[in-house]
Amino acid sequence: MKPELRVGVAGLGTVGASMVRQLQKKSNAFAARCGRTVRVAAVSARTRGRDRGIDLADVTWFDDPAALAAAPDIDVFVELIGGDSGPAEDSVRAALAAGKHVVTANKALLARHGVELARLAEDNGVSLSFEAAVAGGIPIVKTMRESMAGNDVSRVYGILNGTCNYILTRMEQDGLDFAACLAEAQRVGYAEADPTFDIEGNDTAHKLAILTSLAFGCEIDVDAIYLEGIASITSADIQAADELGYRIKLLGVAQRTDTGIEQRVHPTMVPKTSAIARIDGVLNAVAIDADVVGEVVLAGPGAGGNATASAVLADVADIARDIRVPVLGQPVAGLAPYKAAGMRMHEGGYYIRLAVYDRPGAFAEIARIMAVESISLESIMQRDRAGAKAGEAGAPQPVTLITYETTEAAVKRALATISAQNVIAGTPQMIRIEKLA
Amino acid sequence: MKPELRVGVAGLGTVGASMVRQLQKKSNAFAARCGRTVRVAAVSARTRGRDRGIDLADVTWFDDPAALAAAPDIDVFVELIGGDSGPAEDSVRAALAAGKHVVTANKALLARHGVELARLAEDNGVSLSFEAAVAGGIPIVKTMRESMAGNDVSRVYGILNGTCNYILTRMEQDGLDFAACLAEAQRVGYAEADPTFDIEGNDTAHKLAILTSLAFGCEIDVDAIYLEGIASITSADIQAADELGYRIKLLGVAQRTDTGIEQRVHPTMVPKTSAIARIDGVLNAVAIDADVVGEVVLAGPGAGGNATASAVLADVADIARDIRVPVLGQPVAGLAPYKAAGMRMHEGGYYIRLAVYDRPGAFAEIARIMAVESISLESIMQRDRAGAKAGEAGAPQPVTLITYETTEAAVKRALATISAQNVIAGTPQMIRIEKLA
Numbered sequence: 001m002k003p004e005l006r007v008g009v010a011g012l013g014t015v016g017a018s019m020v021r022q023l024q025k026k027s028n029a030f031a032a033r034c035g036r037t038v039r040v041a042a043v044s045a046r047t048r049g050r051d052r053g054i055d056l057a058d059v060t061w062f063d064d065p066a067a068l069a070a071a072p073d074i075d076v077f078v079e080l081i082g083g084d085s086g087p088a089e090d091s092v093r094a095a096l097a098a099g100k101h102v103v104t105a106n107k108a109l110l111a112r113h114g115v116e117l118a119r120l121a122e123d124n125g126v127s128l129s130f131e132a133a134v135a136g137g138i139p140i141v142k143t144m145r146e147s148m149a150g151n152d153v154s155r156v157y158g159i160l161n162g163t164c165n166y167i168l169t170r171m172e173q174d175g176l177d178f179a180a181c182l183a184e185a186q187r188v189g190y191a192e193a194d195p196t197f198d199i200e201g202n203d204t205a206h207k208l209a210i211l212t213s214l215a216f217g218c219e220i221d222v223d224a225i226y227l228e229g230i231a232s233i234t235s236a237d238i239q240a241a242d243e244l245g246y247r248i249k250l251l252g253v254a255q256r257t258d259t260g261i262e263q264r265v266h267p268t269m270v271p272k273t274s275a276i277a278r279i280d281g282v283l284n285a286v287a288i289d290a291d292v293v294g295e296v297v298l299a300g301p302g303a304g305g306n307a308t309a310s311a312v313l314a315d316v317a318d319i320a321r322d323i324r325v326p327v328l329g330q331p332v333a334g335l336a337p338y339k340a341a342g343m344r345m346h347e348g349g350y351y352i353r354l355a356v357y358d359r360p361g362a363f364a365e366i367a368r369i370m371a372v373e374s375i376s377l378e379s380i381m382q383r384d385r386a387g388a389k390a391g392e393a394g395a396p397q398p399v400t401l402i403t404y405e406t407t408e409a410a411v412k413r414a415l416a417t418i419s420a421q422n423v424i425a426g427t428p429q430m431i432r433i434e435k436l437a
Numbered sequence: 438m439k440p441e442l443r444v445g446v447a448g449l450g451t452v453g454a455s456m457v458r459q460l461q462k463k464s465n466a467f468a469a470r471c472g473r474t475v476r477v478a479a480v481s482a483r484t485r486g487r488d489r490g491i492d493l494a495d496v497t498w499f500d501d502p503a504a505l506a507a508a509p510d511i512d513v514f515v516e517l518i519g520g521d522s523g524p525a526e527d528s529v530r531a532a533l534a535a536g537k538h539v540v541t542a543n544k545a546l547l548a549r550h551g552v553e554l555a556r557l558a559e560d561n562g563v564s565l566s567f568e569a570a571v572a573g574g575i576p577i578v579k580t581m582r583e584s585m586a587g588n589d590v591s592r593v594y595g596i597l598n599g600t601c602n603y604i605l606t607r608m609e610q611d612g613l614d615f616a617a618c619l620a621e622a623q624r625v626g627y628a629e630a631d632p633t634f635d636i637e638g639n640d641t642a643h644k645l646a647i648l649t650s651l652a653f654g655c656e657i658d659v660d661a662i663y664l665e666g667i668a669s670i671t672s673a674d675i676q677a678a679d680e681l682g683y684r685i686k687l688l689g690v691a692q693r694t695d696t697g698i699e700q701r702v703h704p705t706m707v708p709k710t711s712a713i714a715r716i717d718g719v720l721n722a723v724a725i726d727a728d729v730v731g732e733v734v735l736a737g738p739g740a741g742g743n744a745t746a747s748a749v750l751a752d753v754a755d756i757a758r759d760i761r762v763p764v765l766g767q768p769v770a771g772l773a774p775y776k777a778a779g780m781r782m783h784e785g786g787y788y789i790r791l792a793v794y795d796r797p798g799a800f801a802e803i804a805r806i807m808a809v810e811s812i813s814l815e816s817i818m819q820r821d822r823a824g825a826k827a828g829e830a831g832a833p834q835p836v837t838l839i840t841y842e843t844t845e846a847a848v849k850r851a852l853a854t855i856s857a858q859n860v861i862a863g864t865p866q867m868i869r870i871e872k873l874a
Contacts, residue, residue, distance in 0.1 A: 032767045043707035137730035138582035150750025293574040293747035300733035310730035313587025
């Protein structure tokens with residue numbers, strides 16, 4: 001048997017505590033699977049005294065995670081502190097520089113510094129593993145890095161944020177508006193007191209940036225991601241989507257095009273019959289379109305202490321088994337620079353909802369502007385606004401349009417022109433439709 | 438860079454040809470991912486001359502796969518011959534004995550000889566990889582062997598045979614009967630001329646036997662699997678399932694119980710809202726219930742030359758990257774003997790369809806017999822038989838029962854007693870209901 005593997009864990013929140021608990025409880029089974037004993041040798045956290053339901057009697061305590069990272073007592077450093085700088089970054093760098101393998105659940109850190117840290121790991125001949133950083137308990141990183149080795153990926157997309165998916169699911173199932181569902185998500189602990197980071201799509205973007213690199217063998221560029229959150233989605237959109245055979249999901253999509261690689265995070269209409277449409281509540285799912293295998297979809301819990309700990313434990317097991325894979329699927333020197341496809345070049349169908357003034361010629365004018373931009377309409381849905389007073393002549397009527405495939409630039413131009421005429425009230429709503437099998 | 442990895446491929450059907458084509462086409466990208474060149478050095482097949490769309494000019498030809506398996510020209514032997522004995526078995530044994538890594542898509546071989554071959558691989562210090570043997574392009578073997586390392590699995594289940602799922606999907610979507618859908622499956626190439634092996638569940642059983650070993654760390658016992666095919670499923674069952682909120686799928690299920698491990702393959706009623714219910718056509722899906730992660734579901738193409746080749750290529754990449762994992766997730770010496778839970782001990786809900794004679798007391802007698810066996814009924818659905826002549830007194834009427842959770846033994850006893858009375862026509866239909874999240 002190989003010598004014992006000594007693990008140091010920095011950060012003892014729900015993930016860290018769960019991971020330590022499982023390693024202690026299952027030490028024999030885990031050793032049988034890994035071919036060696038794996039022991040939590042040292043930990044670090046902000047508060048020492050707290051009862052976390054784990055036995056730290058024989059575990060060395062460090063106040064400073066960076067000191068733990070470089071300590072001779074450990075072979076693997078598990079970073080569960082969080083944040084793209086500060087103690088998380090410092091300790092990960094210290095561990096890699098000291099020749100320790102690193103396991104992290106930190107998507108922000110990787111989205112910002114992934115390529116640099118991958119190089120540092122390579123230079124020091126150690127692993128940098130991050131299964132837990134993308135889609136929690138779903139083994140998407142391993143699938144991308146290892147199972148897709150014979151494939152060229154054309155698109156990877158997914159529901160990567162449980163908070164947003166919970167809110168959109170509740171809006172659909174209970175007919176509530178965004179604010180009510182957000183409040184409910186906060187009440188049950190699925191959304192933070194400040195939910196900005198989730199609902200504006202930043203969390204999804206961090207995960208997508210990592211997936212993009214794994215899918216296309218390119219460098220990570222989180223700042224290049226087109227970002228649109230879910231706060232603008234109304235009950236009217238949810239209802240119209242339902243009537244048109246769609247559901248609305250916040251997707252992260254990375255897609256190879258003729259001009260580069262699209263990276264976009266936005267509310268998306270997906271056909272009800274698609275696998276991704278059926279992922280409800282806080283679940284996550286990731287789909288991979290690839291040339292040899294076709295489409296593979298992985299679904300499961302994207303967050304939570306235990307599910308995330310499961311992914312961390314899988315990474316630790318890989319290290320214990322001496323499984324070494326290039327951090328981003330291939331050596332850093334082989335990564336291509338990220339080449340963005342401009343969002344205005346994006347091609348797809350669009351859902352457009354307008355409040356059209358109820359007077360002669362208004363709709364004709366809209367149709368004319370669409371035609372000028374060569375946008376063909378697949379469907380037009382017009383109905384009396386719920387609650388509109390009978391005989392309220394001239395009041396705006398909701399009109400929903402679905403376009404055939406066109407370009408983002410054409411739609412943006414058309415909507416700008418329409419807004420400049422005196423034919424609609426308020427701002428047009430526009431939601432991209434994702435073409436799915 | 439590590440030295441070139443030389444691959445020998447035995448069997449050049451659709452999978453073998455696709456795999457060789459991809460390796461030749463993507464040699465640079467594959468080398469970048471694996472850290473070494475991977476080259477098809479030798480092949481073997483039954484017919485030498487045939488045009489397979491691959492370049493065999495610089496590839497050594499072997500008429501005898503066992504000779505290829507032991508040839509000094511190769512480092513990895515890829516077995517795509519098929520069958521649980523004969524050339525497939527002989528050549529895999531020869532390769533392992535000669536110290537070659539083996540990649541195989543052969544579920545029958547593994548279901549029969551998996552433990553023995555795993556021991557042989559261990560003794561010779563080589564890999565035996567079989568991602569392609571279970572659920573084709575879905576990375577379920579890697580997920581079970583590696584990503585679940587920190588988990589105790591309580592149940593693994595899935596749709597593992599595309600032929601059966603295609604037939605059941607067509608029956609549901611088009612309202613056709615079993616025979617018509619089977620004929621259609623044969624016409625489009627989704628079913629063999631002799632479809633027995635698929636529709637009686639044997640193919641599913643082979644895959645399940647392997648999953649059971651990976652899930653529970655036990656030896657493989659394919660003969661212990663309870664087996665029921667889909668030929669008995671009628672349009673009436675499909676329709677009743679639909680009305681009751683279920684769909685009928687052929688599932689393979691392995692589940693830990695208090696008395697041992699259940700392994701069963703049978704038509705199963707699954708709630709329409711479950712992830713597994715939504716897998717249509719020839720797709721496969723596997724769900725894992727585990728203590729730390731919760732439930733993870735993987736879906737994708739379960740068969741086809743390219744999808745299967747994708748899994749073979751992933752195994753070859755692992756070998757090229759020196760990734761070594763115990764064949765069945767842990768060393769053979771650590772595998773527990775398979776301890777079966779008797780099928781009569783199975784607990785669950787049941788769907789029962791009876792043709793009840795339309796005369797006083799018939800239904801009361803059935804209800805009495807159910808009560809004697811302590812079977813509680815969740816629903817009773819009775820309606821005039823479609824096509825029954827009005828006023829045809831005494832003609833049997835279809836009655837559909839859904840039971841609350843009970844035991845297989847109780848249901849079997851109740852149905853035997855009912856059949857012995859003169860209250861029903863024909864044989865009762867019974868379909869198990871799987872409890873799903």
